[in-house]
Amino acid sequence: MGEKPIKGEQKAFMTGNEAVAWAALAAGADIMYGYPITPQNEIMQYWTRLAPKYEKKFLQTEDELSAGFTTVGGVLAGRRAFTATAGPGNVLMQEPMSMAEAMRIPTVVVVQQRGGPSTATVIYSQQEVTLTCFGGNGEGLRVVYSTSSHQELFDYTIKAFNTAWKYRFPTFVLADGYQAKMRESLVLYDPQEKGQKMVPTEAFVGKPGTPGEDRAPAHLRNTYNIEEELMDELAKDIKEYEEMTPEITEYEEFNTQDTDVLIVAHGIVFRSVAMAARELAEEGLKVGYFRPITLRPFPRQELQKAAAKAKQILVVESAYGQLLKMVKDNLYGLDVPIKGYLRPGVGITPEEVVADVRTILGEEE
Amino acid sequence: MKVLPKIPKSWNLETKPHKFCPGCGHGLILKALGQVIDELGIQDRVVFGCDIGCSLLSWDFFNVDSVQTHHGRTTPVMVGIKRANPELVVVAYMGDGGGYAIGSQHLVNAATRDDKITVLLVNNTNYAMTGGQMAPTTMPGQKTETTPYGRDVSEAGYPMMGPEMVAAISQDGAYVARGSVARFRKLKEYIKKALENQMAMRGFSFVETLSTCPTNWRTNAEQTWAFLEDEMTKQYPPGELKTPTGKEG
Numbered sequence: 001m002g003e004k005p006i007k008g009e010q011k012a013f014m015t016g017n018e019a020v021a022w023a024a025l026a027a028g029a030d031i032m033y034g035y036p037i038t039p040q041n042e043i044m045q046y047w048t049r050l051a052p053k054y055e056k057k058f059l060q061t062e063d064e065l066s067a068g069f070t071t072v073g074g075v076l077a078g079r080r081a082f083t084a085t086a087g088p089g090n091v092l093m094q095e096p097m098s099m100a101e102a103m104r105i106p107t108v109v110v111v112q113q114r115g116g117p118s119t120a121t122v123i124y125s126q127q128e129v130t131l132t133c134f135g136g137n138g139e140g141l142r143v144v145y146s147t148s149s150h151q152e153l154f155d156y157t158i159k160a161f162n163t164a165w166k167y168r169f170p171t172f173v174l175a176d177g178y179q180a181k182m183r184e185s186l187v188l189y190d191p192q193e194k195g196q197k198m199v200p201t202e203a204f205v206g207k208p209g210t211p212g213e214d215r216a217p218a219h220l221r222n223t224y225n226i227e228e229e230l231m232d233e234l235a236k237d238i239k240e241y242e243e244m245t246p247e248i249t250e251y252e253e254f255n256t257q258d259t260d261v262l263i264v265a266h267g268i269v270f271r272s273v274a275m276a277a278r279e280l281a282e283e284g285l286k287v288g289y290f291r292p293i294t295l296r297p298f299p300r301q302e303l304q305k306a307a308a309k310a311k312q313i314l315v316v317e318s319a320y321g322q323l324l325k326m327v328k329d330n331l332y333g334l335d336v337p338i339k340g341y342l343r344p345g346v347g348i349t350p351e352e353v354v355a356d357v358r359t360i361l362g363e364e365e
Numbered sequence: 366m367k368v369l370p371k372i373p374k375s376w377n378l379e380t381k382p383h384k385f386c387p388g389c390g391h392g393l394i395l396k397a398l399g400q401v402i403d404e405l406g407i408q409d410r411v412v413f414g415c416d417i418g419c420s421l422l423s424w425d426f427f428n429v430d431s432v433q434t435h436h437g438r439t440t441p442v443m444v445g446i447k448r449a450n451p452e453l454v455v456v457a458y459m460g461d462g463g464g465y466a467i468g469s470q471h472l473v474n475a476a477t478r479d480d481k482i483t484v485l486l487v488n489n490t491n492y493a494m495t496g497g498q499m500a501p502t503t504m505p506g507q508k509t510e511t512t513p514y515g516r517d518v519s520e521a522g523y524p525m526m527g528p529e530m531v532a533a534i535s536q537d538g539a540y541v542a543r544g545s546v547a548r549f550r551k552l553k554e555y556i557k558k559a560l561e562n563q564m565a566m567r568g569f570s571f572v573e574t575l576s577t578c579p580t581n582w583r584t585n586a587e588q589t590w591a592f593l594e595d596e597m598t599k600q601y602p603p604g605e606l607k608t609p610t611g612k613e614g
Contacts, residue, residue, distance in 0.1 A: 031449050059448050062474035066441040069434070073445020076412075076432060081449060099435055205430035205446065206453045210409040212377065212428025219425040221433040223417070 005054055010188040016179040019150045020084065020110050021046035022188050023157035028198050029108075030079035031057040033070040037089040038122035039177035040112040044084070064089040068096025071107050075100075076220070078203025080161055084110040086177075088119060090128050090135075097170050098136030102222040104237065105204070106164035110157060110173045112180040115345035124177035125345040126267055126318040129326070132172050133296040139234070141241045143171040143248065144296040146266040150184040156293075158191050165199040167244045174295065176318075178268050178347065241297070251299040253306055255281050255288030261357050262310035263289045264303070264327050265317060269348050273316050276353035287357055295323075300330045307331050312360060313338045316353055320344040373399025375408045377428045384422040388589055390546035390576030391419060394487060395426055397553040398456070401560055402429065407454050412446055414439040416459035416468070418494040420487065423458060437468025444471075444480045454563055457484045462492045465501040465525040472531070476569050479536040483559045483570045486527060488601065489578040497581030501525035504600055509581075524600055531571045532606040538568025541607040545575040547594055548603065555605065567609045575601055 005025040012019075020043045024032065032051070034044040048058050061067045067083045074081025085093045090111050100107045113128040115121030134140040143163050145156040157173050164171035191198060204218055211217030224230040252270075254277060256262060265273040270291045280287040290306045292299050307313055313336055315324040324340045331338070341348070341356045372378070376399050385391045402408055411429045415421050417436035424433035434442045443455040464472050464486040475482060491509050492498040498511040502524050506515040532541040540562040544552035552574060559570035575597050579589045 033445060033448075057448060059444070061441065062470050065438065066444075066471055066474070069438045069441035070445030070448065073442040073447075074449040076442070077446045077449035077453065079449040081445070095435060096438070099438075203450075205412045205432060206410060206450055207430075208409075210428075211430055212375075212408075214409075217377065217425075217428045218430040218432075220431065221421075221424045222435075223421055223424075223433060 004190055005050065006188050006190045008193070011185065012188050013183055013185045014150070015042060015181055015183050016150050016153045016175060017042035017112070017181070018046045019154045019186055020157050020173070021050060023154040024082055025050055025054060025056070026188065026190055027158040027161045028080055029056065029082055029161065031059070031074045031081045033059045033061055033067045033074060033081065033083050035061050035064050035067045035085070035089060037064070037086050039114055039180040040084040040086045040110065042180070043110060064092035065095055068093045069099070072096055072100055072105050075105050075107055076204040077206060078201050080201055082108040082110065084112065086112045087114040087116055087128070090131055094131065094135035097142065098138055099222055100170040101136060101138050101141050103220055104168040105170065106168050107170045108160045108164050108173070109170065111175065113174065113176040121345060122177065124318065124347060126176060126269060127322065127344060128174070129295060129319060129322040132174050139238065140296055141237055142169050142296055143167070143294065144174050145172070145293060146174045146295050147179065148268050148270045150179065151186040153179060154186055154188065158196070162199045163248060165201055167240070167248070169241065169244070174267065176268055245297040248294060249297055249299040249302070250293035251302050252291040252293065253289065253302070254278070255286070256290060256306035257309060258286060259288040259310045260286040261312050261314055261360055262306060263287065263353065263357070264291070264313060264315045264323065265289065266292050266295060266323060269316055269318055272348050272350045272353050275350035276357065279350070279354060280357055285361065295326065298326060298330050303327070303330055304334060307334055307336055310336055312336070314341060314357065314360060315339070316341040316348060318343050318346055318348060373403050375399045375402040375427050375429055377425060380425045383426060385419065386580045388577055388579035388586065389419070390489065390574070391423065391487060393546040393549060394485065394552070394574050394576065395423055397549060397556050398485065399427065400553060401557045402427070404557065405560060405564070407560070407564070410452060411454045411456060412443070414443045414455065414457050416463035418460040418463055418492065420458050420460050420463065437463045437466070437471065439463065440468055440471035440475050440482070440484060443482050444475055447480060447482050451481065451566070454560060455482050456560070457482060459484070459486055460493070461486060461488045461490070461500045461502040461525070465527055473534060476531045476535045476539065476571065479538065479568050481563050481566050481568065483563045485556065485559070486571070486573045487576045488527070488573050489576040490597065491578060491581050493578050493581050504596060526601070528571065528573045528606045535569050535571070535607065538562070538609045539607055540568070540570040540609055542605045543573045543575065543601060543603045545593065545598065545603045546577060547575070547590070551603070562609055575603065
């Protein structure tokens with residue numbers, strides 16, 4: 001065992017990608033598998049510089065299919081394994097993560113969203129929400145944390161390993177190119193020193209003993225012969241996903257008691273929204289916000305509660321209605337108008353949010 | 366009294382008789398693999414990975430830890446396991462479509478990277494599970510469901526020479542061979558050498574096996590044998606294509 005990468009609390013000023021690499025080290029990740037794509041490259045670059053000092057491993061694969069499937073293999077061998085990707089890489093990543101979903105393999109994937117569709121920009125977007133939450137030919141039985149700061153990137157990357165290994169659903173940390181590339185201050189720490197226990201890992205294959213003699217062999221599959229066989233398997237997974245939901249959903253809210261405009265946003269856009277809402281609230285306007293931190297599973301009841309006390313909902317996102325669809329889905333049956341401030345692939349400033357809210361309030365008067 | 370050959374100890378008897386069609390070559394290849402696992406005494410540390418297609422029917426074939434993956438993706442899953450825990454002996458078992466078409470990038474890169482894994486690929490000249498479409502290994506002129514008038518090489522190209530390619534791109538420590546279910550003892554020898562190569566951490570190991578598919582070839586026993594022995598071996602000469610130059614481990 002190498003020495004601990006982080007001792008005590010360490011103030012740092014670094015990029016989000018660097019924060020992810022440190023978080024994975026702090027979480028005790030054993031191996032990263034990765035393929036270059038902007039804007040997540042520096043996660044691999046920092047990991048490959050740090051990893052050998054702490055007896056950690058890295059494999060650069062031939063594509064994201066391989067990065068995802070080797071990550072699956074690393075987890076099957078009982079290691080805390082992870083990968084990171086973005087954009088078209090995230091599209092390819094959905095195939096291995098669909099296998100992870102089917103076989104309850106606790107993979108961890110960090111996604112740094114870039115513009116879409118297709119190659120688009122290497123810069124920034126929130127256009128991988130639907131893909132990350134519901135990608136693959138399945139039901140979206142995965143956990144997606146949407147971070148909004150470097151501290152959260154660090155905190156939630158550590159948390160992702162624990163959620164994945166505790167509940168055995170593939171877990172994603174969803175950030176974006178701004179968070180990836182920008183420098184920000186944060187505090188690095190060793191989770192164990194803070195009393196945050198890391199959930200132990202367990203090998204799926206290669207356990208001690210001879211299969212068929214000392215123990216049953218692991219026969220792991222994702223294919224079924226008949227419809228009912230599949231349905232039984234899915235029913236069990238869905239039940240466990242729903243039982244997990246209240247234990248892991250996270251959200252933040254402000255001024256939701258009686259609002260004229262309730263703004264819903266996630267990720268880094270939430271920071272602009274929070275600034276805007278606080279500024280307008282200070283003027284005495286009834287403006288609040290609701291921020292889902294877990295996009296999957298979605299904090300449905302909590303949003304419904306906040307939305308029930310709002311006259312108008314405004315969804316703000318750097319996509320053309322991906323969060324908006326989720327909000328509408330989760331608020332079905334509630335009689336509150338929903339508007340969108342939708343800027344696919346483009347950043348959103350607090351000033352823009354303030355202006356849009358003022359327009360809405362003006363229209364209503 | 367004649368002694369019947371023993372069923373390999375590493376076989377899972379609960380799933381026998383196996384699920385492959387009568388006359389299919391998979392059973393023979395898996396028998397050879399089972400005997401090799403027994404002889405090497407590695408039942409407790411082998412991880413067997415199978416692909417999509419007929420190979421997936423082997424997901425519970427052995428009393429060894431087994432993982433059924435996606436079409437073409439058995440190689441990276443096994444690479445991931447081996448990289449994370451090099452103590453394990455990993456076998457990636459796949460068909461010609463999985464290895465040479467949809468998963469060819471994984472085969473090429475695992476061979477080039479010299480991953481210490483063993484890939485066993487079954488060449489039966491067609492996509493059998495899906496009903497007999499053209500595969501990268503379909504013979505020139507061979508009729509399949511997607512080449513009903515025969516494989517026209519001017520349209521569909523020539524058959525993939527997998528072991529020749531792997532031999533060309535792999536490193537000095539690699540082991541590459543082409544066996545046939547018609548030559549069981551040789552096939553078993555190749556599979557054993559491939560696994561020994563991995564266990565000695567010498568390099569990548571790859572064995573293609575010429576196999577039979579009477580269901581999709583629409584052949585009787587005699588015709589099946591003739592196609593394998595007379596036609597396929599002309600296109601795909603069996604033998605060892607590369608043996609490690611390193612010292613014996």
